[in-house]
Amino acid sequence: MRIFSRSSLTGRIVSRVTVCVFVLWLVATMLAALVINDELGEAFDTGLQETARRALPLAVQFVMNRADTDKTVYVPAFGNGGGSQGRENGKDDKDGNGSDEYLIYQLRDKSGKVLLRSHDTTDLPFAAPLDSGFWEDRNFRYYTEPSVSGTLFLQVAEPIGHRHEATFESSLAVLLPLIVLIPAIVIAIWLNVRSGLMPVRRLRDEIGLRGRGNFDAIQLDETPHELTDMVNAINMLLVRLRAALNAERNFAANSAHELRTPIASALAQLQQLLLEIGEASPYRDRAKKVEASLNRLRRLSEKLLQWSRAESGIGRSVQSHHLYPIVDMVVEDIKRSNRFENTVRVEKDNVALYAAIDPDAFGICLRNLLENGLMHGSRNEPVVVKINGPNRIIVENAGSVVPPDMLSRLMQRFERHGNHPESVGLGLSITATIIAQAGGQLELFSPRPGKSDGFAAILSLN
Amino acid sequence: MRLLLIEDEKALGNALRDYLLAQGHATDWVENITDADAAMASTPYDVVLLDLNLPDGHGVDLLRGLRRRGDVTPCIILTAQDQITDRIQGLNAGADDYLVKPFDLGELHARLSAVARRYAGNPNPLLSIGNVDIDLARRVIFVAGLRVDLTAREWALLDQFARRPGATLSKPQLEEALYEFGAEIESNTVEVYISRLRKKIGSNLISTLRGVGYRLEG
Numbered sequence: 001m002r003i004f005s006r007s008s009l010t011g012r013i014v015s016r017v018t019v020c021v022f023v024l025w026l027v028a029t030m031l032a033a034l035v036i037n038d039e040l041g042e043a044f045d046t047g048l049q050e051t052a053r054r055a056l057p058l059a060v061q062f063v064m065n066r067a068d069t070d071k072t073v074y075v076p077a078f079g080n081g082g083g084s085q086g087r088e089n090g091k092d093d094k095d096g097n098g099s100d101e102y103l104i105y106q107l108r109d110k111s112g113k114v115l116l117r118s119h120d121t122t123d124l125p126f127a128a129p130l131d132s133g134f135w136e137d138r139n140f141r142y143y144t145e146p147s148v149s150g151t152l153f154l155q156v157a158e159p160i161g162h163r164h165e166a167t168f169e170s171s172l173a174v175l176l177p178l179i180v181l182i183p184a185i186v187i188a189i190w191l192n193v194r195s196g197l198m199p200v201r202r203l204r205d206e207i208g209l210r211g212r213g214n215f216d217a218i219q220l221d222e223t224p225h226e227l228t229d230m231v232n233a234i235n236m237l238l239v240r241l242r243a244a245l246n247a248e249r250n251f252a253a254n255s256a257h258e259l260r261t262p263i264a265s266a267l268a269q270l271q272q273l274l275l276e277i278g279e280a281s282p283y284r285d286r287a288k289k290v291e292a293s294l295n296r297l298r299r300l301s302e303k304l305l306q307w308s309r310a311e312s313g314i315g316r317s318v319q320s321h322h323l324y325p326i327v328d329m330v331v332e333d334i335k336r337s338n339r340f341e342n343t344v345r346v347e348k349d350n351v352a353l354y355a356a357i358d359p360d361a362f363g364i365c366l367r368n369l370l371e372n373g374l375m376h377g378s379r380n381e382p383v384v385v386k387i388n389g390p391n392r393i394i395v396e397n398a399g400s401v402v403p404p405d406m407l408s409r410l411m412q413r414f415e416r417h418g419n420h421p422e423s424v425g426l427g428l429s430i431t432a433t434i435i436a437q438a439g440g441q442l443e444l445f446s447p448r449p450g451k452s453d454g455f456a457a458i459l460s461l462n
Numbered sequence: 463m464r465l466l467l468i469e470d471e472k473a474l475g476n477a478l479r480d481y482l483l484a485q486g487h488a489t490d491w492v493e494n495i496t497d498a499d500a501a502m503a504s505t506p507y508d509v510v511l512l513d514l515n516l517p518d519g520h521g522v523d524l525l526r527g528l529r530r531r532g533d534v535t536p537c538i539i540l541t542a543q544d545q546i547t548d549r550i551q552g553l554n555a556g557a558d559d560y561l562v563k564p565f566d567l568g569e570l571h572a573r574l575s576a577v578a579r580r581y582a583g584n585p586n587p588l589l590s591i592g593n594v595d596i597d598l599a600r601r602v603i604f605v606a607g608l609r610v611d612l613t614a615r616e617w618a619l620l621d622q623f624a625r626r627p628g629a630t631l632s633k634p635q636l637e638e639a640l641y642e643f644g645a646e647i648e649s650n651t652v653e654v655y656i657s658r659l660r661k662k663i664g665s666n667l668i669s670t671l672r673g674v675g676y677r678l679e680g
Binding site: 257260261262263264265266267268269271272275276294298302305325326329330336337338359360362363 | 471473474476477478480481484542544545546547549550562563564565566567568569572573576
């Protein structure tokens with residue numbers, strides 16, 4: 001799963017917290033096992049002691065009342081057919097009843113001889129000395145209780161393995177739920193981490209969904225204080241970045257703007273020179289080439305100015321504007337310029353063209369689309385501007401079909417189709433940038449919809 | 463036409479003045495608002511060509527002042543400010559046209575002529591009087607189907623008549639169209655150019671109204 005990849009913050013937290021919980025639970029189980037072992041030891045010791053003290057008078061009385069004092073008597077377990085009567089040694093030492101009784105005992109005299117024993121022992125005396133209290137060897141834990149006179153000793157023993165088994169099973173009871181609950185723990189941690197990281201995701205979306213050129217400060221409601229510092233740092237960075245980019249754009253815009261007047265001067269001087277030297281001058285061709293270069297410089301400076309404006313986010317507008325006057329003004333301006341051999345025809349629906357885009361930015365877009373159509377389209381048909389609804393404009397021209405691979409690249413900077421001398425390769429890129437800022441979309445089609453030739457640009461405004 | 467060019471960029475102003483003079487328009491060139499006010503106070507102009515960013519103020523303020531005073535002299539703004547909103551501001555202030563730098567001189571002349579014709583009440587650039595056909599936009603004239611070449615000052619004079627066919631123009635009015643500031647004015651210059659025009663386009667096309675002026679018969 002992607003969330004558990006090394007690059008996922010959620011995955012890292014979930015896996016680390018899960019491992020920590022597991023390890024800590026394991027440590028807790030071990031500590032619990034120690035405590036359980038200790039407590040069970042005390043309980044079992046108490047049991048040994050209580051058993052010895054309660055059984056000692058009965059055993060002493062039983063031994064005193066028997067007929068043959070030389071023989072060891074063993075007491076069978078309940079349900080073994082022997083009742084509570086003792087049996088003499090050698091008759092049935094191993095009854096094999098399979099009972100789960102863990103306590104065994106021996107009544108010994110002060111010489112150590114076994115006078116009475118439980119069913120699971122032999123006639124051999126226990127290894128424990130005849131001293132009052134507890135004693136332990138590798139296999140058994142013993143408790144020795146002397147009689148009042150100190151002539152008889154009752155020793156009760158319990159297997160050490162039994163105690164270990166009890167401790168192990170108790171500890172396992174603590175550990176087992178963890179194994180069963182691990183998946184539930186993982187899911188619970190994942191849900192909580194996911195919920196806890198919601199502000200991080202909101203921050204990511206806030207940054208990720210921003211359009212190019214949007215350097216506004218990040219504003220998140222209820223930002224956790226761990227993120228506040230980060231958001232503040234990002235906002236500071238955005239401020240510095242915006243200042244740097246604005247300086248760069250202003251420089252580009254001012255440079256392009258300041259270039260206009262010198263270019264205008266050079267062009268006017270040159271055109272006046274062309275008039276003065278006349279048609280027959282040997283310098284006319286060279287002067288015309290200089291004029292063509294100046295005209296190209298003029299267009300390039302104009303496009304750079306538009307580009308810097310587009311990059312500065314000129315397209316965004318908080319309010320909607322009526323755009324018909326802009327359409328009329330741009331179309332009229334292009335017609336009057338006499339730069340193109342073709343002309344423009346406007347087809348308007350009886351619907352207001354009204355959209356949230358800066359009027360200057362819209363003017364730049366429409367001018368670029370018209371220039372594109374006039375430069376690259378057929379001269380036999382006018383370029384048509386169709387106002388198609390309140391926020392949709394189609395600019396289409398007749399002419400050759402643009403290959404699909406070229407069509408897909410036309411909105412990139414400095415991509416040109418054909419070799420028209422006026423083409424700079426920035427117009428469609430500038431238009432796409434501005435329209436995206438205004439929340440709209442620029443789509444290119446070739447051939448134009450419903451025709452087998454030509455090119456169409458569709459502006460869908462917001 | 464008598465033109466006032468207000469442009470502070472010397473190289474551009476120089477080229478524009480030379481070009482407009484060569485096209486037969488008496489052109490006065492000033493570089494700031496103060497000089498422009500003085501020029502307009504003393505001379506009636508047919509069209510004002512106005513730059514916006516001037517050393518002593520903004521061209522739009524000059525234009526608003528003109529319109530407030532009731533001066534309806536046609537005005538074309540020449541500027542490097544290409545924003546639509548700049549254009550709307552200029553047109554709302556009373557400009558008749560708006561040309562963004564850099565521009566072709568031919569485009570400037572075409573717009574100049576269009577504005578002048580519009581103000582003369584005759585936006586049609588084609589004029590036919592008898593066997594004379596005048597294309598004011600292309601600045602060509604045909605007499606009985608044959609093209610006739612005119613000098614810049616002959617054009618300047620004919621332009622004054624053609625923009626007001628049938629109207630009587632006084633000698634001082636015609637003199638204003640012929641000379642830019644500083645040029646010497648001979649007492650018989652208008653008569654000389656009227657005479658040359660009559661020889662080229664026909665003697666009966668321009669009538670003399672003694673003591674009043676001249677009129678293009680339409």
